[in-house]
Structure formats: structure tokens, C-alpha cells
Amino acid sequence: MILHPTYDVNAAGHLTAAGLDTVELAREFGTPAYLLDTDAVRAMCRLYKSAFHDFFGPASTPAFAGKALCYKGLYRLIAEEGLAADCVSPGELVTAHAAGFPMAKVFFHGNNKTDADLALALDLGVGHIVVDSPDELEALAQIAAGKGAKPRILLRITPGIDPHTHKKIITGNVDSKFGMAIATGQADSFVKAALACPFVTLDGFHCHVGSQIFDIEPFRDACDIMLAFLARTRQTTGFEAPVLNIGGGFGVRYTERDPAIDYRANIQALGTEIDRMCALHGVKKPAILMEPGRSIVAAAGCTLYTVGSVKTIPGFRSYVSVDGGMPDNPRYALYQSAYTVVNASRAAEKAAFPCTVAGRCCESGDLLAEDVSVAKPSRGDILAVLVTGAYNYSMASNYNRIPRPPVIELSGGKATVAVRRETYDDLIRLDV
Numbered sequence: 001m002i003l004h005p006t007y008d009v010n011a012a013g014h015l016t017a018a019g020l021d022t023v024e025l026a027r028e029f030g031t032p033a034y035l036l037d038t039d040a041v042r043a044m045c046r047l048y049k050s051a052f053h054d055f056f057g058p059a060s061t062p063a064f065a066g067k068a069l070c071y072k073g074l075y076r077l078i079a080e081e082g083l084a085a086d087c088v089s090p091g092e093l094v095t096a097h098a099a100g101f102p103m104a105k106v107f108f109h110g111n112n113k114t115d116a117d118l119a120l121a122l123d124l125g126v127g128h129i130v131v132d133s134p135d136e137l138e139a140l141a142q143i144a145a146g147k148g149a150k151p152r153i154l155l156r157i158t159p160g161i162d163p164h165t166h167k168k169i170i171t172g173n174v175d176s177k178f179g180m181a182i183a184t185g186q187a188d189s190f191v192k193a194a195l196a197c198p199f200v201t202l203d204g205f206h207c208h209v210g211s212q213i214f215d216i217e218p219f220r221d222a223c224d225i226m227l228a229f230l231a232r233t234r235q236t237t238g239f240e241a242p243v244l245n246i247g248g249g250f251g252v253r254y255t256e257r258d259p260a261i262d263y264r265a266n267i268q269a270l271g272t273e274i275d276r277m278c279a280l281h282g283v284k285k286p287a288i289l290m291e292p293g294r295s296i297v298a299a300a301g302c303t304l305y306t307v308g309s310v311k312t313i314p315g316f317r318s319y320v321s322v323d324g325g326m327p328d329n330p331r332y333a334l335y336q337s338a339y340t341v342v343n344a345s346r347a348a349e350k351a352a353f354p355c356t357v358a359g360r361c362c363e364s365g366d367l368l369a370e371d372v373s374v375a376k377p378s379r380g381d382i383l384a385v386l387v388t389g390a391y392n393y394s395m396a397s398n399y400n401r402i403p404r405p406p407v408i409e410l411s412g413g414k415a416t417v418a419v420r421r422e423t424y425d426d427l428i429r430l431d432v
């Protein structure tokens with residue numbers, strides 16, 4: 001096993017993913033290519049479902065955050081596993097709908113949903129709209145009134161928590177573009193406005209404190225603050241929220257330096273805290289929702305590349321250039337995210353060649369990893385970047401007019417194309 005159960009080395013000395021030889025997969029499907037071990041994704045769904053059932057109660061459910069990875073086949077898998085889904089854009093809604101996902105189990109997020117987005121959500125029968133601001137509440141009320149609909153909503157509340165994670169992915173702070181803050185009193189008026197609106201049904205509250213969080217503390221703090229808010233709201237308005245959605249954010253092990261996470265133990269700890277807070281405030285335990293994205297799909301995915309050149313600059317460093325880069329994985333360029341890189345063609349050899357892995361774009365910042373060590377590669381070797389299942393395909397672009405790689409699902413010893421590779425024709429299709 002390398003880092004996660006999905007990855008190992010076979011007798012040929014090649015990296016395997018879900019038991020399949022990645023060098024053979026590269027030959028069959030070409031590179032770059034995203035691989036996804038869907039059995040591992042299902043295992044994570046089941047882990048979340050059973051932990052939620054045991055520690056949050058039978059009314060509680062995990063909702064997969066589609067922004068981590070979004071294509072029709074994945075929504076079908078998520079539906080089969082019985083999870084709800086969190087969508088953050090009309091494009092994600094349309095994808096879920098096209099996959100036959102039960103739209104009543106969808107939560108629709110976003111800090112700026114347009115009138116068209118809101119109308120689409122109502123037309124598609126989205127279960128809950130997570131209303132982000134009073135402006136949006138007013139717009140939704142008008143659109144719903146026009147359609148004779150009465151959508152169920154949650155209100156996005158900002159609990160004001162710094163989860164000690166990367167600044168760009170902190171979203172629970174008071175100074176945030178998302179939601180209305182408790183600390184400023186704006187959350188209270190938001191609730192009153194929603195309760196007074198005859199065109200929506202308020203079901204509860206939502207918050208999201210950040211992403212790639214290893215520590216249980218920010219989640220515990222969020223539960224404490226949100227349950228205290230729920231109790232206070234009952235006192236001031238008589239409304240006792242039946243639903244509390246505490247967002248996503250559990251971390252994932254990208255390198256040996258990251259700790260391994262016991263998700264079930266974390267959920268148990270949160271369940272205990274929620275029970276304690278409900279008893280303390282004398283409120284009925286709401287249905288608890290969480291929206292894991294990264295932790296469901298990240299570890300199950302890896303990206304295969306072909307090495308094009310290995311250049312050593314004496315006194316500086318060695319660059320290994322591959323046939324992908326920031327268009328298929330912008331996370332290093334955006335956040336200097338650390339990854340584990342393996343020479344899949346020589347996975348049994350010692351990883352003793354220190355290097356920087358560079359993409360193929362005309363952009364010096366187009367790197368996938370700096371100062372990593374792999375078994376010494378040469379042109380034609382297959383390089384694998386592990387744990388790319390989340391925020392890679394979903395963040396991919398066509399920068400430099402590079403076609404997006406395919407998504408290849410691996411399950412039960414078989415590999416199937418779930419998203420085909422973009423062609424040059426796809427690239428120019430929209431050009432008039």
C-alpha cells in the first residue's frame with residue numbers, strides 16, 4: 001500500500017490502482033488520464049452513512065459536495081449509495097438532474113445565485129435552497145410567488161470560526177463572502193425575514209467552516225455555536241429548526257506528512273457534542289447534515305502522465321516535465337498543495353531522485369510538485385500523482401487550449417471510461 005489502500009506495487013514493479021497496472025492503463029487510455037477507484041468511493045459513502053446513522057441519528061444524512069468531483073456517472077453512484085448531494089452552480093444541478101439524481105435530495109448553495117439559477121432550481125425540484133443573503137431571499141420569494149411554488153430553504157449562517165487552514169479556503173470567518181454572521185446580529189434579522197416570508201418554508205441552518213481540516217475542534221466549535229444559535233432563535237421567534245447542516249471539510253492524507261484521519265471517530269465525537277449541546281439548551285436534536293466532498297473522492301483518484309523530459313540544472317534542481325499540468329490540476333499553482341508523486345513505471349525502485357514536476361504550459365508557475373523524490377525517470381516513463389480525486393477534474397481548464405483528460409473508473413478489476421477525453425474538435429466547437 002502507498003498512502004491509501006487503492007495504491008500498491010505489482011510484480012512488474014509498476015504502480016497499481018485498485019489492483020490494475022497503471023502503466024498498462026496509460027497505454028490503453030493514453031495520458032494524461034484521471035483514474036478513480038469507485039469501490040473506494042463507495043466505501044467512503046458507506047462509512048459516512050453508517051457513522052451518521054449510528055451517531056447523528058436515522059434522520060441524518062451525508063450530502064456529497066459535487067464541487068469536489070462532478071460528472072453524471074458519479075451522481076449515479078452517489079444516488080445508488082443513498083447520499084444526498086450539495087450543488088453549488090446551475091451546471092452542477094443540470095449534471096445531477098441529467099444523471100437521474102433524486103433532486104429532492106439536493107441542497108443548492110452559492111453566494112450569488114442569479115434569478116435564472118433560482119428559477120432553474122425550482123423547475124428541477126431541488127429539495128433545499130441554501131439562501132445566502134437577504135437579497136437572495138427576496139429574489140427567491142418573488143420567483144417562487146410567480147411560479148406558485150413554496151421552496152424549502154436553509155439559511156447560510158457564518159459562525160465566525162478560523163479553522164486554522166489555508167486562508168483561501170476559510171469560509172466560516174465573519175469577514176466572508178458567504179452567509180450572514182451571528183456575531184454582527186445579521187443572522188438574527190435574516191431568520192426573522194425568512195420566517196416572515198410567506199413564499200418559503202424555513203427548515204433550518206447551514207454553515208461551512210472550511211476545507212482540508214484535520215482537527216475536530218473547528219467542527220465542534222461550529223456545532224456549539226450553531227446549536228446555541230438554534231436555541232436562541234427558538235427563544236426569540238418560537239422557531240425550532242428541524243435541520244442543521246454543518247458543511248464539509250474533513251481533511252485527506254495527500255502525503256506521508258499528513259495524519260491519517262479516523263472519520264468515524266470524528267463523527268462519533270461530533271455526535272456526542274451535539275447530544276450534549278441539545279441537552280444543555282433543551283432543544284430537540286435536529287437532523288444533522290454534513291457535506292463531505294474531498295474526503296469521499298480524493299484518495300480514490302490519481303492522475304497518470306507521461307514524462308517528456310528530465311533536465312538537471314547543475315547547482316539548482318531537476319525538472320521532470322509531463323504531458324499535463326495546471327490545466328488538469330491547478331491546485332499547486334493556486335495553493336502550493338503538496339502531492340505524492342510516484343514513478344509508476346519504476347514503483348519498486350527507491351524514490352531517490354529529487355525533482356520538481358512541471359506541466360506543459362507556457363507558464364513558469366505551471367508546476368505539479370516541487371522538491372519531491374521519485375525513482376529516476378526518463379522520457380516515456382509514466383508518472384502518477386496520487387490523491388487527485390477531488391478538485392482536479394472539477395477544477396480543470398483548457399488553458400493553452402489543452403484538452404481535458406478522461407476520467408477512467410476502476411472497479412472490480414475493470415477499467416471503464418466515465419468521461420471521455422476532450423478532442424481538438426471539442427476545443428473549437430464553440431468558436432463561431
Ligand SMILES: *Cc1c(COP(=O)(O)O)cnc(C)c1O
Binds near residue numbers: 065067109248294
Ligand atoms: C466546499 C464545500 C463543501 C465540501 O468541502 P470538502 O472540503 O470538499 O469536504 C461542502 N459544503 C460547502 C458549502 C462547500 O462550500
